[in-house]
Amino acid sequence: MPQIKVGLIGGGGIAGAHIRGYAEHADRIGITAVADAVEATAVARGDELGATAYVDYREMLASADIDAVDICLPHHLHRDAIIAAAEAGKHILCEKPLCLTADEAADVRKAVQENGVTLMCxxxxxxxxxxxxxxELLEAGTIGTVYEVRTTDSFFNDFDPSSMGWRASSRTSGGxxxxxxxxxxxxxxxxxxxGSPVEATAMLSTHRLKFMEGEDSAQVLIRFDNGAVGQLVTSWAYQPAPGTERFSAVGELGSLTSDGSSLTYKLRSGETETFDLEPVDTFVAEIGHFADSLxxxxxPIHTEEEGIAVLGILLAAYEGSRTKTIAPVLQIP
Structure with a gap:
């Protein structure tokens, strides 16, 4: 048996990527129970993993011999599953987003803190x-005080009305x-x-996936309390133009940029260096980090605190888009 026994909550979609991670760290952490509201999925995952299958995760929490849960549910179900797991004394790995509203975030924080469990986003x-x-370079001060950060995550998504499922509804996706x-x-x-985010705004668009209720693309501006300003582009409608960075940062001494694989920094002094880095399966690394933390x-690298901060940025961006203002990031108690 693994040192840490995990109950998987939600056996479809992204769960497959998580399962790869558990397979690579089987000596330390493993799935011993699985719950899915679709009985056929629960049984199939249980057979695949040699795990006990449940159709109700609350029953699993009450009766299975587990130390932690891995929540791979649709967005609108995260809050209730986190709270149920925390109240059962189980540590938690939860897929993004942490939850959908400020009230849900406050509930999550309260449940995690009062029950003394670890939550990793x-x-x-x-x-x-x-x-x-x-x-590492930013914390070492390589480019000095950071002025600007840019991030991009865009791709051509082939969703259609028959395959999009709960993501087509703003009620269940959160936007x-x-x-x-x-x-x-x-x-x-x-x-x-x-730094901590203090205000944000966005321009939201639906360029191509017009059958969904929410946007298929967004451009977001964010200000942090240390003075850094963030620019973010994300889309399901299109591939980014060639040469678009995955992320970059500009500071008082120079800049760094990455396509997601290599990383280059260049200083105004003329110093420059490129790092060609070996790729990793990020889900395998994520599960290993969860095991290490427990x-x-x-x-963990990100707990409910960072999850709530990210949600605060997004809620402010949505509010800024709706009101055509720059909206404050709510400080969730």
């Missing part, structure tokens, strides 16, 4: 080697593309900017 792109190297794929460049920006009793 499944922000897999933080485990890109280029992101880790960029964070549109921005709170879904756009969550990735938002948490990446938070990670690199080195076994070592250390803080």
């Amino acid at each position: 499944a922000h897999n792109q933080l485990f890109l080697p280029a992101v880790a190297k960029a964070k 549109g593309e921005l709170i879904d794929t756009g969550y990735h460049p938002t948490y990446l920006m938070l990670h690199l900017a080195g 076994l070592g009793r250390t803080r």
Whole structure:
């Protein structure tokens, strides 16, 4: 048996990527129970993993011998599953977004803190080697005080009305593309900017996926309390133009930029260096980090605190777009 026994909540979609991670770290952490509201999915995943299958995750929480849960549910179901797991004393790995509203975020924070469990946000792109190297350089002051951070996550998505499912509804997705794929460049920006977000605005568009209720593309501006300003582009409608960076930062001494694989910094002094980094499976790295955090009793790279900060950026961006203003990022108690 693994050292950490996990109950998987939601066996479809992104769960497959998480399962790869558990397979690579089977000596330390593994799925021993799985719950899915679709019985056929629960049974199939249970057979695949040698795990006990449930159709109700609350029953799993009450009866399964597990230490933690991995929540891979549609967005609108995250809050209730987090609270149920926390109240059952289980540690939590939760897919993005953490939840959908300020009230839900307050409920999540309260449940996690009152029950003394660890919650890790499944922000897999933080485990890109280029992101880790960029964070190292920024914290070392290589480019000095950071003035600007830019992040991009855009691709041509072939969703259609028959395949989009719950993502087509703003009620269940929480908005549109921005709170879904756009969550990735938002948490990446938070990670690199080195401050707390204070205000944001956005221009939202639906260029191509006109059957969905929310936007399929967004451009977002964010100000942080350390003075850094973030620019974010994200879309399901199109591939970015050739040469568009995955992320970049500009500071008083120079800049750094990355296509997601390599990383280059260039200083005004003329010093420059390029790092060609070995690719990793970010989901495998994410699961390994979750195991390390629980076994070592250390803080995960992103907890509910960062999850709430990312949600605050997105809610302010949506509000700024709606009111055509720059909206404050709510401080969620």
